[in-house]
Amino acid sequence: MKTEVQSTIVLSGERPEAQADLSEVAGYRLEQRIGVGGFGEVWRAVGPGGFVKAVKILFGNLSGLQAETELKALNRIRDVRHPFLLSIERIEVVRGQVIVVTELADGSLDQRFRELVASGRRGIPRDELIGYLRDAADALDFMYEQHGLQHLDIKPENIMLQGNHAKVGDYGLTKSITAEGHSMVNGFTPLYAPPELFEGRPSRASDQYSLAIVYQMMLTGTPPFNGRTAAQLTAQHLRAAPDLSVLHPSDRPAVARALSKNPQTRFASCRQFIDELARRRHSGVASGKSAGIPDVSGISKTTELKSSDAKLSAGPETLPVSEPLAPVSSRDLNWTLKPTIFVGVGGLGCQTVLALQEKVRRSSGGEAVPSLQYLLVDSDDEVIREANRKGTDAQSGVRSVTLPLKSSHEYRKSASDHLSWLSRRWLFNIPKSGHVEGLRPLGRLAVISGLEDVRRQLRKSIEAATADSAMEQSRKLIPQPWQKDTVQIVIVGSVAGGTASGSLFDLIWLSRSIGTQDRMPNLNVGAVLLHGTAAGRSAADMHDANALCFLKELQYYTMSGLRGPSHSGGASFDRPVDDLWMVHFGDDLTTTDFTRGVDAVAEYLQLQAATPAGREMQAWKAAAKTTTIDQPEINVRTFGLNRISSDSWTIANTESSRVASSLLQRWASMTMNQCPPESLGQITRDIQPILTEFHLTPEGAISLVPKLVNPERTRRLDDYSTSLVLRISENRQVDDVAARAAMLVSQDTASPQQYPNSIANILEEIRQELLKVLADVQGRVESQLREGIDSACRFGATDAVLNLLLRSIDVSLSATARQKADLQQAFTELCASIASNSDAGSAVPRTSVKGFCRQYTMLLVCQTASQCVSSHLKALREWLTKYRSERLDGVRRKALAMAEFLNRENSTPLDPSDNRVTLFDEYLLTGGKFRLSQFIGRDPRPQDASALASEAASFLLANSRDAGRPKNTGADQESRLAAARPHLQHVGGGHRILAVIPAEIPAEDWKKELKGEFGDCVTVCPCPHDSITIICEVEGIAVSSVVDSLSRLNPRVVELSERVHSRQDITW
Amino acid sequence: MIMSRQNPPRPGDSAVRSALLAGESFWPSDPTSLQELGLTEPFLESLVCKLLRSSGNLSGRSIANELCLPFRMVETMMERLKNRRTVMHCGSASLNDYIFGLTDEGRRRAEQYHSECAYVGPAPVPLQDYIISVEAQAICDQPVRREELEDAFYNVSISVELMDMLGPAVNSASGLFLYGAPGNGKSTLARCLTNCFGQEIWIPHAVIDGRELITLFDPAYHQEVDAPDGNLAYDKRWLRVRRPTVIVGGELTLDSLEIRHDPTSNISEAPLQMKSNCGCLLIDDFGRQRVSPEQLLNRWIIPLENKHDYLTMSTGKKVQVPFQQLIIFSTNLDPADLVDEAFLRRIPYRIEVQDPDAAEFHRLFQIAAEKLGCSYQPETVDFVLETFYRKAERPMRRCHARDLLLQVRNYCLYNGLPFEMLPEHFEKIAECFFTKVPTRPLNASFEIAQQTCR
Structure with a gap:
């Protein structure tokens, strides 16, 4: 190393990235900056002989001892040679700056991930990813087993891709874990860092932890720890349990073990971890039944949704489907x-x-x-x-x-x-x-x-x-x-x-x-x-x-x-x-x-x-x-x-009309008394908001008057009363102020344009408002009634709704009447008091007139408003009564008519309390299509009745076949046929269909339908048997x-x- | 058998199943009832009383740990004992547990139990369960292949011919004679042979038959290891140990091959061959025992033939115990001189461990040098061979390389010299290493042995 330090080529610049003109470092021509990280920056460079290399220039000015320590660290890994480690070709210190020359990879795992995400995937497909991670694991295990080194900065950016393989690169932190007390001042990537690293004690399994996070992140795009800041992540790595919910359940145990807080409990090696993952290939069974099983369209859906699992779960698609024979x-x-x-x-x-x-x-x-x-x-x-x-x-x-x-x-x-x-x-x-x-x-x-x-x-x-x-x-x-x-x-x-x-x-x-x-x-x-x-x-x-x-x-x-x-x-x-x-x-x-x-x-x-x-x-x-x-x-x-009991088939076809008819009759005869108390309670609770919202309770109705005479209107009334005072005071001779006021008010009523704030105008507004409220309340009540008619209680529910409303309106009406009487009295007293004032002989003082006029107009408006509320309630009451007699009773009659239509052939109707009728009723409530409320507005047609009958037929069929089966599946004809397909599919062979049909049931229809479903391979065998049985036999399966x-x-x-x-x- | 609706499989059994499917040959299933435990209620109660008597007050969990019983069973038992006023609560322990102590009545009982049988420790397993476990873990279950043997001998210098002789002998899982001059590594071979059976086995701490308790686990021969998968439940009365290799030398007497009963404590100790079951029993220095070779060999005739042995309990009851092990007689005497043909017939494999040749001697030196940490000098070995062996017509022994080097090291250490393979060092130590102790001819020791027996 010493020789290399000495052989350093002295550069002119202090920091290479600051030198725009700097194009050559240690004999490498820098072409393009590939990345910048916490350590330094990486350049794509052309070296001697025209070979393209990656040149990493570490930040920070190193001198003497420091440079030597850093170089020692790098030198440690220079001796490590492995096919899946990015080979380091030169390490030099160029004027206090460490330059590392490595081979240049095609890209990194991170880039691959971004590419796939951009093309709409969740992440890297599992097989591909495991391939890369296996290479990385190989290299990491090699580093540890042969050299006692841990990489300590495993992240997608550091796993380079070349050809179909991955190479571990960027040995920024690499530490010999036997060496004592290394400071972790160098930055690592908190998202991927194992807990022990935060405590400065890397262990043999530190890289494995990071590798596990890389796996989840690259597969799903969601990391197991969701912290946003380094501090949050640190806390989570040290204490929180990883969130593995995005992973396939079969992957979770392996990843959880690799993410153990205690390094001792992780896998013995990275390789073992990846092997464990690879072994846990998701079975078709576990990743949704559609993978192995009948519905081919289901498979393609799965493939689209779970692109990462596509290769695994798509297995059965390639296997042959049976041919019709x-x-x-x-x-x-x-x-x-x-x-x-x-x-x-x-x-x-x-x-x-x-x-x-x-x-x-x-x-x-x-x-x-x-x-x-x-x-x-x-x-x-x-x-x-x-x-x-x-x-x-x-x-x-x-x-x-x-x-x-x-x-x-x-x-x-x-x-x-x-x-x-x-x-x-x-x-x-x-x-x-x-x-x-x-x-x-x-x-x-x-x-x-x-x-x-x-x-x-x-x-x-x-x-x-x-x-x-x-x-x-x-x-x-x-x-x-x-x-x-x-x-x-x-x-x-x-x-x-x-x-x-x-x-x-x-x-x-x-x-x-x-x-x-x-x-x-x-x-x-x-x-x-x-x-x-x-x-x-x-x-x-x-x-x-x-x-x-x-x-x-x-x-x-x-x-x-x-x-x-x-x-x-x-x-x-x-x-x-x-x-x-x-x-x-x-x-x-x-x-x-x-x-x-x-x-x-x-x-x-x-x-x-x-x-x-x-x-x-x-x-x-x-x-x-x-x-x-x-x-x-x-x-x-x-x-x-698949077996359809022929009894039930016959019953379904003959009895369906009777069941439907009985059900209709039963509905029509329902009254409020038949409602169970809990439904009534529910209805009361449903109605309560309507009552309060539309002031249909006594308190509500009373409070409606002050609401109608709102502050804005009060102000306008004040204006109006001021004009009244002026007009009354014009005539000095007037002694009967009350009569004068009354005259003026009625004058203004006749010409509404003259005084926009006149009592008449305001009252008109109030009337309009009430009309709007009436329309609203009608809409709400009607929808409530429709709901009621389609609920289990049918007409009982509507009766209950109506009764509740009417009762409340009646009470409110009497409350309004009392309010009106009170207002009336106040008004009379007011008039009497002003009269007594004028009886005293002297002219009424202007102030009293002013006070009188304000009170007069106010009381007059309130009185009339109360009158309006009362008639509003009466109108609603009338509408409700009419709705009941015309609409609801109409539906009742229509239901009866339909019942009669359906029952035209059978003179003996079923007992309405027949169990099947009850069950069918329940079935309609949960999964049926027939709605009684549709007849509120229109008359029934014969096909409406038939629709109910056919629904009853499929219900009876589904229900009789198997009591344990959910009632709303297998009801329609298609799935009834498809249910005959064997579960063991995609194993080749050829299939034939045998339909065993009791003699009394016409076979031709069945044959036609079966041909449509399975192809030309259908044999119909009339047979004295208690059911219609469809057999799909596949032969010649190896x-x-x-x-x-x-x-x-x-x-x-x-x-x-x-x-x-x-x-x-x-x-x- | 796909649907066991009414009887869902017990969790313990699924552990057994997973263990067996993972390649285990035996798995002690976690007991859920007294019946599965195979012990009686009074016995367990006496064990608890004795434990409290000797260890003082203990929490329910500690009792369960000490006795290696499931806590839930101890819990109900303690409740019962408390109702009978044998024990009392002395305080509460964590996790809904109590600390128990003996009442005066309990103490009296404990004394009585103690005088009946002094055993305190992990609960025993019934002898029948032990027998089944031995059958399941017998060494002859899986034949040993060449590769496994090579693995077992990886750090031993051994000729291919010898290995090829050993392999079939091991697979016979019966007796095996190793003979040859002393110091040629017969004991080492035997130890390595046990390794080739690989895998650990389960043994109980103690077994019980009727009222007779026999302790089996012996730390001298049984090295405890962890259970392979910590998540699988097992009966804690069983220990997982490496396959035992029991080596006995001249101290062997016929008594140590019988159940040894201690009349004061009323505890019996298992004989050697029971401790070495599922492993290897090496009778070293065969012929040097105080008991005559014939007597010793006769003792093995029935076990070797039938693969089971009959042991006599202190009560006089005879029990049949499996004899599933590789028994190796190692001797530096000629087997033909030791025993007659009738016996040799029963020990079909007789393998001679010969002296090494010069090349192997070199190899042995190389290995020893590596182990002891000095550089290997072939010239010096040649010198040693020439000076001390060829000239002195001394036979080479496998142990010599290591022993010579050790002495050289000690010599160097003492004299403050660097540890090197120098001829002069060897010259210095040779004098005392090859002392002229008068050595007897090969069969002389046999005569001496016979004389002592007489």
């Missing part, structure tokens, strides 16, 4: 119903099977169909116990096997059997609850230990289903062709749980082995894989990981030629499973959502196994088999299903694309899924 004719198909055993595994699987059993039983008149048998297998006896409590037993076709986990200690005796495939980790950590708790290996352990029980029960079920008597009975109950040469086993279970996901394949092999051992060549094994994640991130991750892991195992198990496990007899099958469905219920589900999903799957299975709709499904399967015969990988199917889709939607779980494999003896 041409309908397949089932005419030539040799189709029969087959004896089927439904095996429910795990909680959700058992629920599905039980729901199916209930459906079949109900559709066959409450009798169990003996050729359909059900077997429940679960490690947790909750669902099975519930089923047994409800009285399902072998008689009704339901058998069950409960396979609880034993304690680790019990398994220890036979540990070696299990340890061949199960890790010690699972075998010796069995939860004390004895439940599988969603862990696949434990699920398999539970089932494997009781596999012989399952085999026994499954055999019994097969025997029961294929017995001749059972076939006979089944034919009777479901009059369709039945054949027992093929037996179906359908295994239903949730791949997101533990039990089913871990053991499904063992059960499939078990079924296969039964087929071989019992010589059943036509054993058809199918599996329905259910998936859905519950609310809560860790639970959802676990579910996704389980499903992902299952699918990976599925890919392995379905490789052709693979031999089954020893318990299946070690046989090899080309295809262990003939039919495979995977149904995704959705994410973030509640218990009700699960129940709905279970119901849909049960419905599908029922249609397939016990109705003629199975023929169509079979035809599809046959068509799929011929087209994809030599596919190496197994395909899955998925389906969505398992790998489901795996892709799951891992792209929730990348966090990929690693997790590696840990939950059901067996450790297989290299997946």
Whole structure:
């Protein structure tokens, strides 16, 4: 260093920036000033050989020791070489000024941020930003790990960009953190400075703190600390908790940890922090459902709004959407119903099977169909116990096997059997609850230990289903062709749980082995894989990981030629499973959502196994088999299903008019007495402001007169009374002042132009004002009445409003009358007193005349004004009465007329207290479109009545389908169809639609609508069924694309899924 | 199993699940009930009384800390004891807690409890739980691969051939004989071998079977470490320690391989092999023990065969305890002379640690020089080799490099000379380093051992 100090080229100027003509420093030709900071300024310069460099000239005149210290600091980092550190090429002291020459970057992170903000973004896209910060973190960790240095001034301006990489530049503060007691006099940037820096104690994790602020700032444009001054920021850095609300929830923990006040609790390195951020890629689920799910327009919206997340959440867009497939004719198909055993595994699987059993039983008149048998297998006896409590037993076709986990200690005796495939980790950590708790290996352990029980029960079920008597009975109950040469086993279970996901394949092999051992060549094994994640991130991750892991195992198990496990007899099958469905219920589900999903799957299975709709499904399967015969990988199917109970459909169409009509009648008959007290209270509270504002209370009405005779008018009256006094005094002979005044006043009334301040003019003004008030009050009252008529109380509310108003007006009127009488008396007394004055003989003194005139005019005006108020109130009263009799009663009549119009076909109207009517009434209040107030002004047309009826129809439909569903969704036809789309989308394949419609409902309309929604792939199957069911089945989905889709939607779980494999003896 | 509506998962279990999914092989779940604790109410009460007797008045939280029990369980227990007038409130502590002290009645009881069993300290775990934990954390769960072994031996000079012999032996997780001349680093090898199992394990402070309490945690062998994730709940009665390496030398007797019962305090101490479970037990200087090699080896036959050991309690009850560890016999005697074939069959791996050759000797000097902080001079090593080994026909030992250099350092320090590898220094110290103590032939010590046994 010494040599360099000595080799300094002496410059002429003191401060370079002051030298306009100075164009060269230390051999570098300065071209353009790039920036000025607290330390100095940076120039773009051309150095020897024409290389473009950045030259930084530090402010401040350094001499001797000081220069040497500064240079020592800079020298420290000169030795630090790293690809992501802006390399320093020269450090010199030029006449007391430190010159640092570095390579020139393309720009800084700050510039990039500004560019993007200018183009309307929130900040730098997350992936890009993390890329830059990863580079910076690399460099910073290197600085610390190799040289024990902290940068201490990490901010967007100091992170330079070059190509696609970032380089950390501007080592202004760089300190060796092992060195003791460095003063922090040099300025750092308070917005990004870690708390320990304010206390002069930088630590190993100081840069990490700044990096975290840079991350939030560049991603969102909002810093975690909002202080405006350095003092505020200092206080916040030291004490306040950072505001991370603008960040995506999954980012917050990592950023919060990096922003810990205590450096010890931050990440071990910057790199670790960035890795943590990168790992927390936002899943599509978390960043709004629209990302993964049906609505394509929703995705594009998200993309626009959250540009920074665009790359991440847009994943599913690029995956293929299913194509419509041409309908397949089932005419030539040799189709029969087959004896089927439904095996429910795990909680959700058992629920599905039980729901199916209930459906079949109900559709066959409450009798169990003996050729359909059900077997429940679960490690947790909750669902099975519930089923047994409800009285399902072998008689009704339901058998069950409960396979609880034993304690680790019990398994220890036979540990070696299990340890061949199960890790010690699972075998010796069995939860004390004895439940599988969603862990696949434990699920398999539970089932494997009781596999012989399952085999026994499954055999019994097969025997029961294929017995001749059972076939006979089944034919009777479901009059369709039945054949027992093929037996179906359908295994239903949730791949997101533990039990089913871990053991499904063992059960499939078990079924296969039964087929071989019992010589059943036509054993058809199918599996329905259910998936859905519950609310809560860790639970959802676990579910996704389980499903992902299952699918990976599925890919392995379905490789052709693979031999089954020893318990299946070690046989090899080309295809262990003939039919495979995977149904995704959705994410973030509640218990009700699960129940709905279970119901849909049960419905599908029922249609397939016990109705003629199975023929169509079979035809599809046959068509799929011929087209994809030599596919190496197994395909899955998925389906969505929406069910509209045909009862409710009929009811909706026939009953809607009756409901609407009854509702109208009910409305028309409503009176104030039917209003609940709290509504009346509310009405009173609503009316109160009108009463006070428009002086409709007794006090208000009385106070109205002084308000009308306001100071301005009083002054004008004074003027007028002065003119009166003059005119009275003109005639000296006058003795009856009162009569004279009266005469003059009435004279002036006749010619209003002569005296603009005359009593008559003023009174006219008052009258006009009152008319305006009347119009206002009418408007207000009318809107109140309209509101009332559309409220729950309908005519009761309007009655209440009117009654309240009328009562108040009546009271006010009597108060006004009293006021008027008082004024009258005062006036009479005044006249009498002036008369008595003149009776005394002498002329009335001028002063008394003056006083008299003032009082006279005032009293006269007040008296008349009071009269006006009174008639104003009377007019309002009259208007209200008329409004009631003409308008409101008119609406009442119109409603009745409409009710009659709607009820023209049905002679028996519904009881107005019918529950549906009440519910429909409530529905209209919250989400309906029909408004009674529209008929205040106009007469109803027939379509108005029909509109109400159709609203009633959709309400009834929505309401009958599912009581738990919000009443105002799914009401309209479009979403009713779209609800049939399967949740598992964007995984390719082709879809077909099957509409199962009861014979009595015309199918053509439905077919047309369905074609419009789904394309030309619709088959309509008339079927004796209790509902209209729309099934959208997607076939030919490659398992790998489901795996892709799951891992792209929730990348966090990929690693997790590696840990939950059901067996450790297989290299997946 | 996706829906556990009525029984939402307990928080403790989710901690276990996360820990296991994060790669832990065992996780003691935080107990929520006496049943999960596996201890009886009277036992816990006696523990509390004894604690108050020995430590004076304590707040509820301190009691919970001392006994390593969840505070909520201690809280209800203290309430019960107070109602029974065994303890009383002596003041209030922060966070809705009290300071408890013994009543006269309580003191009387505590004395009685103390005479029954003097143990005061963290609550024990049931023996069954301990057994499961050993099974879960056994070393044979994950096979050791070459890279892991290389990592474990990163700072030791070891030949590739030796390492390739050690690897499979370690994976067998049974017995292993290390033999060779003394001073060749057999003990160091054994210590490094434990490292290659990596990972820490959970052990309880003490275990209990019936009324018999056995203390297990021994700071001499168990080095405590922090739990990996501070946020996950665990049973505080368990400690996380590095995998233990228990080294015993000539002092080993058969007694120390049995539960040692102290009749006055009624506390038993776990035998060595129980302390070294899930780790490594090194019997150093095998053959020099007061007990004959046959007797000592016979003691291991059943455990090595069955992977469990039978221990006799003070009550006479025999319990089966897992024997999950790598047992290493290190000897400078020829194993063939020590034991018969029947036993060698049970210890399938016998590895000889040979003397280093000249090149390795150089390397050892280099490593030692680096460690001690002097510059490495190959010429001097050549001189040493020539003068003290080849001429004197003295065998080279691995420890010599370090020991010689240490003596040189001490010599330099004493004489105020700079610490350098100079031949003259070595000449000065050699005299005393290579003193002519009459050394016996290899199997002479064996004869002596046999004589002592007789």
